[in-house]
Amino acid sequence: MEEKYVVPAQTRIGHVHLKVADLDRSMAFYCDLLGFEVTTRYGSQAVFISAGGYHHHIGLNTWYSKDAPPAEQEGVGLFHTAILYPTRKDLAVIFDRLRRAKYPLTGASDHGVSEALYLNDPDGNGVELYWDRPKDQWPSKPDGSLEMYTRPLDLPGLLKELEA
Known part of the structure; x- marks a missing residue:
């Protein structure tokens, strides 16, 4: 019988990548209010932000969601x-x-x-x-x-x- 696999104890969730409707509005929240810093930007469509110089803790993009309404609260998702x-x-x-x-x-x-x-x-x-x-x-x-x-x-x- 095969031994059950257990994820290593040092494993961490590295980052989250969110679809947003308005990149500047999201940056005002995550960067200006919460204090995350921009590590890289992909034109007007995406930005990676972090704490302490990590490559990114949060990705924000409008690739599929520019000007879209919020996700339904009563549905699947994050x-x-x-x-x-x-x-x-x-x-x-x-x-x-x-x-x-x-x-x-x-x-x-x-x-x-x-x-x-x-x-x-x-x-x-x-x-x-x-x-x-x-x-x-x-x-x-x-x-x-x-x-x-x-x-x-x-x-x-x-x-x-x-x-x-």
Whole structure:
């Protein structure tokens, strides 16, 4: 009997590539508001953006979607793109930035293993901004599996990170 294949532990999701209706509008969201940097641009049809000089974490293109309406919420497709911040303070900084810009959140949750902010980009694509608690703080069930949950995120408590 063949042994079950398990993906290597170091495997990561490298990037997401999104179809958008308006490249400049999407860049205003991902670059100007969230702070990603352009690594390369393909004329007026596509741009690759990243954090920290990586070749690209997010690709944005209008190849099949220029001026198209948002995808149906009640259909198949990407639920959200999750952007992992290194620390809780980094999450507080982006939350404060969104708050000051009056950019609407669709949710804010404590999942035990992580804390997350949810919003939609200008094309209605879901975006999760989150940080992971240290692994030794992740809650577990009696059988050792993860005890993930969805509870309201303490947003005033998150903002207190900015005072430190």
